[in-house]
Amino acid sequence: MKEFEEMLHTLHPPSEEKKLTPKQEQILKAAVEVFAEKGYASSSTSEIASRANVAEGTIFRHYKTKKDLLIAIVKPFMRGFAVPFFAARFVQDVFDVPPEKLEDLLKTLIKNRFEFVKENAPLLKIVLQELAFHSELKDQFQEVFIQEIFPKFEEAIYHLKEKGAVVDFPNPTMIRMIMSPIIGFLVTRFLIAPDLPWDDEKELDQTVHFIMHGLSKGTGSSSD
Amino acid sequence: MKEFEEMLHTLHPPSEEKKLTPKQEQILKAAVEVFAEKGYASSSTSEIASRANVAEGTIFRHYKTKKDLLIAIVKPFMRGFAVPFFAARFVQDVFDVPPEKLEDLLKTLIKNRFEFVKENAPLLKIVLQELAFHSELKDQFQEVFIQEIFPKFEEAIYHLKEKGAVVDFPNPTMIRMIMSPIIGFLVTRFLIAPDLPWDDEKELDQTVHFIMHGLSKGTGSSSD
Amino acid sequence: MKEFEEMLHTLHPPSEEKKLTPKQEQILKAAVEVFAEKGYASSSTSEIASRANVAEGTIFRHYKTKKDLLIAIVKPFMRGFAVPFFAARFVQDVFDVPPEKLEDLLKTLIKNRFEFVKENAPLLKIVLQELAFHSELKDQFQEVFIQEIFPKFEEAIYHLKEKGAVVDFPNPTMIRMIMSPIIGFLVTRFLIAPDLPWDDEKELDQTVHFIMHGLSKGTGSSSD
Amino acid sequence: MKEFEEMLHTLHPPSEEKKLTPKQEQILKAAVEVFAEKGYASSSTSEIASRANVAEGTIFRHYKTKKDLLIAIVKPFMRGFAVPFFAARFVQDVFDVPPEKLEDLLKTLIKNRFEFVKENAPLLKIVLQELAFHSELKDQFQEVFIQEIFPKFEEAIYHLKEKGAVVDFPNPTMIRMIMSPIIGFLVTRFLIAPDLPWDDEKELDQTVHFIMHGLSKGTGSSSD
DNA sequence: TATGAATGAGCCTTCATTCAT
DNA sequence: GATGAATGAAGGCTCATTCAT
Numbered sequence A, B, C, D: 001m002k003e004f005e006e007m008l009h010t011l012h013p014p015s016e017e018k019k020l021t022p023k024q025e026q027i028l029k030a031a032v033e034v035f036a037e038k039g040y041a042s043s044s045t046s047e048i049a050s051r052a053n054v055a056e057g058t059i060f061r062h063y064k065t066k067k068d069l070l071i072a073i074v075k076p077f078m079r080g081f082a083v084p085f086f087a088a089r090f091v092q093d094v095f096d097v098p099p100e101k102l103e104d105l106l107k108t109l110i111k112n113r114f115e116f117v118k119e120n121a122p123l124l125k126i127v128l129q130e131l132a133f134h135s136e137l138k139d140q141f142q143e144v145f146i147q148e149i150f151p152k153f154e155e156a157i158y159h160l161k162e163k164g165a166v167v168d169f170p171n172p173t174m175i176r177m178i179m180s181p182i183i184g185f186l187v188t189r190f191l192i193a194p195d196l197p198w199d200d201e202k203e204l205d206q207t208v209h210f211i212m213h214g215l216s217k218g219t220g221s222s223s224d
Numbered sequence E: 001t002a003t004g005a006a007t008g009a010g011c012c013t014t015c016a017t018t019c020a021t
Numbered sequence F: 001g002a003t004g005a006a007t008g009a010a011g012g013c014t015c016a017t018t019c020a021t
Helices: A004-011 A014-019 A022-038 A045-051 A056-062 A066-086 A089-096 A099-119 A121-130 A135-162 A171-192 A200-215 B004-011 B014-019 B022-038 B045-051 B056-062 B066-086 B089-096 B099-119 B121-130 B135-163 B171-192 B200-215 C004-011 C014-019 C022-038 C045-051 C056-062 C066-086 C089-096 C099-119 C121-130 C135-162 C171-192 C200-215 D004-008 D014-019 D022-038 D045-051 D056-062 D066-086 D089-096 D099-119 D121-130 D135-163 D171-192 D200-215
Strands: none
Touching: A022 A045, A022 A056, A022 A066, A022 A121, A045 A056, A045 A066, A066 A099, A066 A121, A066 A135, A089 A099, A089 A135, A099 A121, A099 A171, A099 A200, A121 A171, A135 A171, A171 A200, A171 B171, A171 B200, A200 B171, A200 B200, B022 B045, B022 B056, B022 B066, B022 B121, B045 B056, B045 B066, B066 B099, B066 B121, B066 B135, B089 B099, B089 B135, B099 B121, B099 B171, B099 B200, B121 B171, B135 B171, B171 B200, C022 C045, C022 C056, C022 C066, C022 C121, C045 C056, C045 C066, C066 C099, C066 C121, C066 C135, C089 C099, C089 C135, C099 C121, C099 C171, C099 C200, C121 C171, C135 C171, C171 C200, C171 D171, C171 D200, C200 D171, C200 D200, D022 D045, D022 D056, D022 D066, D022 D121, D045 D056, D045 D066, D066 D089, D066 D099, D066 D121, D066 D135, D089 D099, D089 D135, D099 D121, D099 D171, D099 D200, D121 D171, D135 D171, D171 D200
C-alpha cells in the first residue's frame, strides 16, 4: 500500500504528457487559470492567448475548438485521479487488512488523492463546474468513475459487509457517504477557503474518523 | 419542531413575492429554467425572453441587467433556505432535547430543508454553479450562511460538546461534516440522478445515522 | 402576347416584396452591389453593413446567415425571371401562330426577359457565379428552370417539329441552342461590356434571326 | 488542317512546363481540383497543401501568393486554348476553302478546342468563375483573346462577308454568335452535366450546323 | 408598460503568409 | 529545398442593452 506512486505510472506512463511543446504547455496552463477563474463560458480564447503569451491563432492550431481545449485539460485530470483505483491492489487490500487497520487503509487512499488534488486544485474546480454542462465530460466521467472506480468500491464494500464491519446500507448510498465528506473537505480546503491555515493531516484524520464511525454498525454515542 | 412552516414567514412575510406581475413571474420562471439548463454565462436573454413569452426589452424593464436577473432569482432562494435557522428555537431545541432524541431533531431539520430544495432543485443547481463566480452572490451567501446560520450551528455544537455527546473536532470541521453528507445527498438526489427511484425517507434516515455516528465519541465498528 | 407585364403579377403579386423594411431594402441593395462586385465568398458582411448604413448586427437580425442573405437575393430573381413561362399562353401561342410569325413570337419573349435582366444585371452576375457552388441555389434553379421552364420549351418545340418548322435535333440540344445566344448576348451586354454604345433593338433582332435560321431545316448559305 | 497538333508547339515549346518539380506538379494539380470545387476565394491553401501531400510552406516557396498560384494555373490554360489561332493558317484556310467546306473547317476548329477543354474541364470552370474578379486574369484574357484571337476572327469574317457567304452583322456580334453556342455546349457538356451519356460527335455536328445556318444569308426554313 | 428593431462590442475561428529549423 | 509551427488580421455571428414607438 505504500507504493501508490508506482501505480500512478502503471497504466499511463508519465511520458504521455511530455509530448507537449512549450507553447502548448503555456496554453494549457493559461487555460486552466482562466477557466478556473471565470468559468469556461465566460473565458475568452483571446485572454487565454494573451496570458499564455501566444497568438490567438496558436491556440487553434493545437486545439481545434475552445471546447477541445477544455477537454484536453479535464480528461487527463480525471484519468489521473482515477489511476490508483485501477490497481487490483485496491480491493485486495480491503480484503486482506484486519478490521482495525481499515481506517489506515482509507486514510492512505484519501491522503494520496488529496495530494493529487492539491497539485491540481484549479482543475478540481473546472471539473466540478463544467461537468454539469458538457456531455463530453460526462461521458469521460462515466467512463472513469462509474465504470472503473465505482465497481471497485462496490467490491470493497462487499467484503466489508461480509466481515460485518460496516452498516448495511445500499452500495450507492455507502459510496456517497464515503465520498461526500472527502469532497466536502477538498472543496472547502482548496476552493472555498484555500487561504486558511489548514492542518491537513489532522483534518484528514478527522474526516476518516468521521466516515469510519459513520458507517460503523454500532450506534455511536447514543449507544444501545 | 413541527412548526417550521410558521418560521418560514417569521422574517420575510409571504407578501414579499406577491408584488410580481405575471410577466415578471414568467420571466423568473423562464430564467430559472434556462440558467439551470445551460449555466448563467451560456444563457441568452433572448432565449429567456422567448421562453417567458415576453419581449426581450421587457426583461430589461424589470431587471436592469442580466446579472440583476440572476440575483433576483438566487437571493430569495438563499434567504428561503436559511429561514428556519433564524428561529431562536433552533438552538434552544438542541439544548433541551435529550441525547437520544438528537437524531430525530437533526432529521426534522434535514427533512424540512430537503423539502425546500425539492421544490427548487434548479435553483440549487444555479446557486452551486454561480456562487463561485459572482461576488454579489458570495456576499449574499456570506450574509445568510456565515453570519446567520453558522453561528447558530456553533452554538448548538457547543451545547453538544458540553453534554459530551459528540466528538471534539473544531467547529468548522464539524459543521462541514454535518453538511457534506446532506449536500452530497441533495446533489445526487436532485442534480445528478433525479430520475432514479429514490426512497427519500430511507436515504434521509441513513444520512442522519451516518452523520450522528460519524460525530459520535465512541469508536464505531472497531469497537473497543 | 403584349401583356407580359400582367403575367408578372399572376403568380407572385408585387405586394410580396413590399413587406421589406427600409433597413432590409438597404441591406439587400448593398448586398447585391457587393456580391456582384467581389463575389459572394470575397464579400464581407461588414462591408455590406457599412454600405447599407446599418450595423453589422442588423444584417443578422434579418438574415440568420450570410448565405441566407444570398438566397434572399437570388431566389426572387430566379422566380421573377421564370414568371412569364408559367403562363399557359406561352405554349399556346407557339401552337397558334403562323410559321412566318414565329420569329416575332421569340423576339417578344426575349425582349421581355431582356428588360427584366436589364433591371437586374448585377443579379444575373451573382446567379451565374454562385449557382456553381451553392446547392441551395441549384435546388432553386432546378425547381424553377428544369421543372417549370424546360417542359414548356419542350412542348413548344414539339409543336414546331410537328409543323416541320424546325430541324430535328434532340430537345435538350435545341433548348441549349435557343438559350446560348441569348445568354451570350445578355452576358456580353450587361456583364462584359455594359459601357459599349449598344443598339439593343438591333442586337435582339439579329440574335433572333440567328437562332431561327440556326434551327431552320434548310441548308442555309450552302445551297439554296 | 489536320495538323493542329503541330501548331500547338509553334509558339510555346512543350519544354516550358517540364521545368516543374514533382512537388510543383502536385501543388498545381491539387490547386486546380480545389479551386474548381470550391472557387478560388473559398479554397484554402492548407487544403491545397494537404491534397498535394505537401507542407503549406512549400506552396509559398513556389508561388509567392495564393493569387500567384491561381495565375500560374490559368495563364497556361488560356494560352493553350489560344494556340491554334496564332497560326497564320487559320485565316488562310478560311480564305482558301470553298464555301461548301466552311462547315468542315469550323468543325475541325471546334473539335480541336473541344478536345483541349475536355482534358482541362476544371480549368474551364476556374477561368469562367474567376475571370470576373481578377484584373490579372482579365489582362491575360485581353492579351490572348482580344488581341490575338478576335482579330483573326475578324479577318476571317471579312473574307466570308466578301464572298457573300454570311449575313452582314457587325463583327463583334458575329463572333459572339459563333462562340455562344460553342461555349454553351462546353459548359453544358463539362460543367453542368458531365455525367450524361453524350454523343460528342453528333452534338458538335449539330452545333456547327446551328452556327452555320444561323449566320447564313438565306432565311432558313421560312424561305424568302 | 411593453415591445422589438437596432446596435456594436466582443467572441470563436479561419487563413494566407512568414520564418526558424 | 522543404517543413510546419506561429502569427495576427479579418471574418461571420451572438448577445446584452438601448430606445423610439
